[in-house]
Amino acid sequence: MNYKNFPMVPRVIFGRGSFSQINDVLSPKRSSIHAPFIFLIDDVFKNNTWLISRIKLSYDDKIIFVSTKDEPKTTQVDELVEDIIVKSKARPSGIIGIGGGSLLDLAKAVAILITNEGEAKDYQGWDLVKNPAIYHVGIPTISGTGAEVSRTAILTGPKLKLGINSDFTPFDQVILDPELTRDVAKDQWFYTGMDCYVHCVESLNGTYLNEFSKTYGEKSFELCKEIFLSDTISEEESQDKLMMASWHGGMSIAYSQVGVAHAMSYGLSFLLGVKHGIGNCLVFDHLDEFYPEGVAIYKQMKAKHGIELPQGICKNLSDEEFDIMIGVALSLEPLWENAIGKNWKETITPEKLKGLYKKI
Known part of the structure; x- marks a missing residue:
């Protein structure tokens, strides 16, 4: 019998207020001054200075606010990847997803598509991803989906709603800060x-x-x-x-x-x-x-x-x-x-x- 060799998130920080360590966590992972960190953040936090002020942008780092009004789509992933590649001088140092399950799934998918050719819909299914994703970090702001720990990024495609299920999908780092969930309706x-x-x-x-x-x-x-x-x-x-x-x-x-x-x-x-x-x-x-x-x-x-x-x-x-x-x-x-x-x-x-x- 063949047993699954399951990849787990290698690094995790848990604790109230731990989000404040985000800059210390990312700093050693910067590959060059031209390689930005891209923060994909749920746009409900657009005017949330309490959260945004903790992120220190350097060099060409960028925050992209993403609407999660609809479930994440393969086309949304493709648009984000194209935008990031076109506007970055070098391959990003990492993708940081901050939000609920939809946002975390988008971040995982974007990290994969930056290093794999084609469109997101091509990778919906099991073990279709060939190349490791770039460094990616998940920071949930609502609890329950399990997206922070799973090996799938669930997307709605042209024909199916199906995850990108692969060994390269899980985050390299997760920050679990329960304080980030305090304003959830x-x-x-x-x-x-x-x-x-x-x-x-x-x-x-x-x-x-x-x-x-x-x-x-x-x-x-x-x-x-x-x-x-x-x-x-x-x-x-x-x-x-x-x-x-x-x-x-x-x-x-x-x-x-x-x-x-x-x-x-x-x-x-x-x-x-x-x-x-x-x-x-x-x-x-x-x-x-x-x-x-x-x-x-x-x-x-x-x-x-x-x-x-x-x-x-x-x-x-x-x-x-x-x-x-x-x-x-x-x-x-x-x-x-x-x-x-x-x-x-x-x-x-x-x-x-x-x-x-x-x-x-």
Whole structure:
């Protein structure tokens, strides 16, 4: 049997206020005065002097504010790469992504495309990347996606929503500073936190489960229950714990896989542009037959925090639109195999998925 030789993030800093060390971390990695550091930052921080003032730009370093209004697209990666290459005198010293999961995935993809020819869509899939990415750093400002630790950069392409899954995708350095998550809106906090929770449920209930995944998944699952169901946890504790739940949740799927909710959520995202976190919530609400215990606890969490999901978003879709969503979902074969087993095609039919989508 061949075991996966999984690449992990080699360097990580954790702690409140640790973002202030960003300049010390980057300084030894500068390859020349002409090779800039490019900071890709979620544009919600455009006027956030508390965050921006901590970044000391030198030489040709540049901040690019990126909109994450929509899920990250392959075309967005291509445009960023072209802009960076055209405007830089030399290959950048590194790409630093600061933001949520979408921004971190963009940063990973940009770092790969700077050293690999072609377009981002050419690398959607498993192990298609040939050359190592340039040095890249991930700094999450919201917790839950696991993008800071994963070997994938999930992008919406012309035909599919699918990750650039490769050994060259993970960050070289991650800075986990829970203070950066302090201004996250409650709904967003919940939806992104549930992405982490669903990672754990799908990993722990999957056919790919092993002790490596189980150890991380169980820890993340317990942290999620404490964060979202406890009456005694402080705001600071919650921020610290969710950041670590996200890390462990991301690790739990590193050596296994996600499942039904993620596959179907990708379909919603591809067709309707539904953000990943809320997409998982919308789907997970109806997956009692696959994850009965996980869904019951999720509904407790949703009720406790007074979260009301949008209703009827698939109500007026045409048969053709349902077929597009179903096609995207069914294309993610490893997710279904993990969720159901090798014979998943016997039970997961287009009709089955259409019935589930119609409930959303």
